[in-house]
Amino acid sequence: MHVQEWLDSVPAAAVYAVVALVIGLESLGIPLPGEIVLVSAALMSSQHTGVNPVVLGVCATAGAVIGDSIGYAIGRKGGRPLLAWLGGKFPRHFSAGHVATAERSFQKWGMWAVFFGRFVALLRIFAGPLAGVLHMPYWKFLIANVLGGICWAGGTTAVIYYVGIVAEDWLKRFSYVGLGVAVLIGLGSMLLLKRKAKNAQQEQREAEAEPVNAGE
Numbered sequence: 001m002h003v004q005e006w007l008d009s010v011p012a013a014a015v016y017a018v019v020a021l022v023i024g025l026e027s028l029g030i031p032l033p034g035e036i037v038l039v040s041a042a043l044m045s046s047q048h049t050g051v052n053p054v055v056l057g058v059c060a061t062a063g064a065v066i067g068d069s070i071g072y073a074i075g076r077k078g079g080r081p082l083l084a085w086l087g088g089k090f091p092r093h094f095s096a097g098h099v100a101t102a103e104r105s106f107q108k109w110g111m112w113a114v115f116f117g118r119f120v121a122l123l124r125i126f127a128g129p130l131a132g133v134l135h136m137p138y139w140k141f142l143i144a145n146v147l148g149g150i151c152w153a154g155g156t157t158a159v160i161y162y163v164g165i166v167a168e169d170w171l172k173r174f175s176y177v178g179l180g181v182a183v184l185i186g187l188g189s190m191l192l193l194k195r196k197a198k199n200a201q202q203e204q205r206e207a208e209a210e211p212v213n214a215g216e
Contacts, residue, residue: 011050012050012051012052015041015044015051015056016051016055016056016059017059018037018041019037019038019041019056019059019060019063020059020060020062020063021063022034022037022063023037023038023060023063023064023067023153024062024063024064024066024067024070025067026067026124026125027063027064027065027066027067027068027071027124027125027127027128028067028068028070028071028074028128028129029071029074029075029125029126029128029129030125031125034064034124035121035124035156038060038153038156038157039156039160041056041060041157042056042156042157042159042160042161042164043160043161043164045157045161045164046160046161046162046163046164046165047164053157053158053161056157057153057154057157057158058154060153060154060156060157061149061150061153061154063153064118064145064148064149064152064153065145065146065149067128068114068127068128068141068145068149069128069142069145070128071127071128071129071132072128072129072131072132072136072138072141072145073132074128074129074132075128075129075130075131075132075133076132076133076135077132078129078132078133079133080133082129082133102117102122102123102126102130103130103134105117105123106130106131106134106136107134110136110140111136111140111141111143111144112144113127114127114131114136114141114144114145114148115144115147115148115151116148117148118148118149118151118152119148119152127145127148128145
């Protein structure tokens with residue numbers, strides 16, 4: 001069953017809870033389609049009076065902020081062994097190359113990596129745990145986390161909702177256009193990060209091989 005069809009079959013309170021839970025778990029570090037669920041629910045709110053877009057945006061933001069904060073706490077306590085464990089459980093998302101790419105982003109941009117990472121599918125999963133592993137000061141993380149959560153969750157809800165209102169008749173016939181665009185954006189960002197991850201892995205291998213070559 002499609003995501004939007006399933007959300008349409010449950011009460012509004014359940015929609016709010018599912019959106020908050022999925023986004024929270026994704027932000028915590030578990031690979032889940034948080035953006036797809038949010039876009040589907042926001043599109044549905046523009047077509048049905050039962051789902052309030054303001055409440056939806058608040059629930060999505062709360063899930064994002066709380067999930068990221070829990071991920072930060074887990075990352076700070078688990079350290080690098082946690083990343084290694086996640087790499088074993090989710091090799092496609094937490095490979096050494098992906099971790100190296102995310103870590104370089106954090107070292108270069110600091111708290112802004114947490115803020116802008118909210119808008120990139122893969123970095124949404126990394127942001128909380130990696131910030132904790134790298135011992136980013138919590139007050140910096142919290143500011144970027146809250147602002148990023150509000151802009152991403154609230155902004156996505158508002159944009160999709162108003163697009164649905166303006167183009168209601170058109171979207172009734174093509175109700176998955178908004179969802180399809182979100183999926184394409186998510187896939188594009190993941191492919192870009194995958195390429196950067198491969199480059200990071202290659203650089204890491206070359207750096208490790210340099211002392212050996214020097215010795216020979």
